[in-house]
Amino acid sequence: MDFVKKHIVEPGATVRLRKIATVPDGPFDDKQEAYDFTAETITKMRELQYRLYVEGKQSLLIVLQAPDAAGKDGVIRKVLGHLNAQGVRTFPFKVPTEIERSHDFLWRIHKCTPGAGQVSIFNRSHYEDVLAVRVEDLVPKSVWSKRYEMINNFELLLAENGTRIIKFYLHISPAEQLERFKERLDRPEKHWKLNLSDYDARQKWGKYREAYETVFEKCSSKAAPWFVIPADKKWYRNAAVSSIVCQTLKEMDPQLPKVEVDLDEVRERYETELAQLDDDS
């Protein structure tokens, strides 16, 4: 299956999240088939990332957005965490600090974009400035409504510099979220995660949905597409994300650097060293 094609938000398309299923409708016959697919895809993804890293020219930015408990941490642990640590950095964006708030909203983001050969993973992102900030009414509409264009311009800047951007929304149902909150209650080692504000946020589910829909409509571009991933089933979510990352890396087509040295010369040096080693022993 072409997960890119299936889940991409075409530039300018209108998205109605309520009409998009949170459960998969294929292509796996069972969980095990999805696990096998994901494992295989992760292996390919690692190989391609290795090439990206040694090529040292292009970079990849992966943005994760989702309601609480939808699986941002899970995707990082189970899928993206398999990327080689030397070429990847994860940035969780939380409530901005005082210094961060004294700058424009993209200032703290820009510092975390990936350099050549690198992958950055954003756990939440600059999109919070048109999501939480909009829903929680933290700045006036006159301010946040201008940000969509600024985000597009910013992402274009990155794209022009060789950065591919893919943005995932993990789409879960309110019922599945509640089920996951229940798990936290049932397992004492997860009690530290409990938070009444998680329940408060559920009251604003509709407003967040609306804010996300605006984001998808205004900020899914060819250079930086959004993907809406059905996320009620973790095995499907992981399969789809790994496949889209893998497909993106494949399109970027990173190449191992050309051999710059004279192979014969290196071979000669090797033989000399080897002879010397034998002499020493």
Added chain:
Amino acid sequence: MDFVKKHIVEPGATVRLRKIATVPDGPFDDKQEAYDFTAETITKMRELQYRLYVEGKQSLLIVLQAPDAAGKDGVIRKVLGHLNAQGVRTFPFKVPTEIERSHDFLWRIHKCTPGAGQVSIFNRSHYEDVLAVRVEDLVPKSVWSKRYEMINNFELLLAENGTRIIKFYLHISPAEQLERFKERLDRPEKHWKLNLSDYDARQKWGKYREAYETVFEKCSSKAAPWFVIPADKKWYRNAAVSSIVCQTLKEMDPQLPKVEVDLDEVRERYETELAQLDDDS
């Protein structure tokens, strides 16, 4: 086996690298036993790191130093890369940039130290400033000879702030290094790694050994010990490093945060939400 005890450089101890074997003398009967041990240890290491991350109080800094082809990248890929990406960052320290050189030698290092709950991995480090810099004669002895004390003071600063520091030297023989250079020659997909300067560095093996010995003598402290790991056998190297990281995390004894909320209140909220969900459907 207690790998910490076996490989630690006791503070102030004199180290003669030539007297330390580069091949293991136990405890594994065969490779497979080492692989199993490492896999098991990595699982434990991940669990402890998870606690470190959510505790959010202490941090861990892992320094890797070694001759070329000794396995710094391998240790990151096979051992440390299994740490959860959200709590770990890897920093390769290469030839300093112009801006970096315009500052003191610890300036660029300090920016990469781990925050609370985090792990930083240094692929090469501030120690290059008393290793390569010393051997290649990049600054006068009057400059580099003062750096050992500055390094100790710097590491003490970090330690006082809750950072545990462990420093690994991957100890390989010149013969094993040459064998690995040969592999690069034999495998076309590794040709891009070939470099005549690798062979040049072999001419200075004795000088580097001496420089490392000074480092171990002057900069292995209780707060920031050095470990000399026999590294001719990758399976032993990985087992030893994973075990020492795991042991260190165990000693740090990170704790899950206390539950701050009223569990009954959360349960009540859950029931309310559940009832509402049933109403909606």
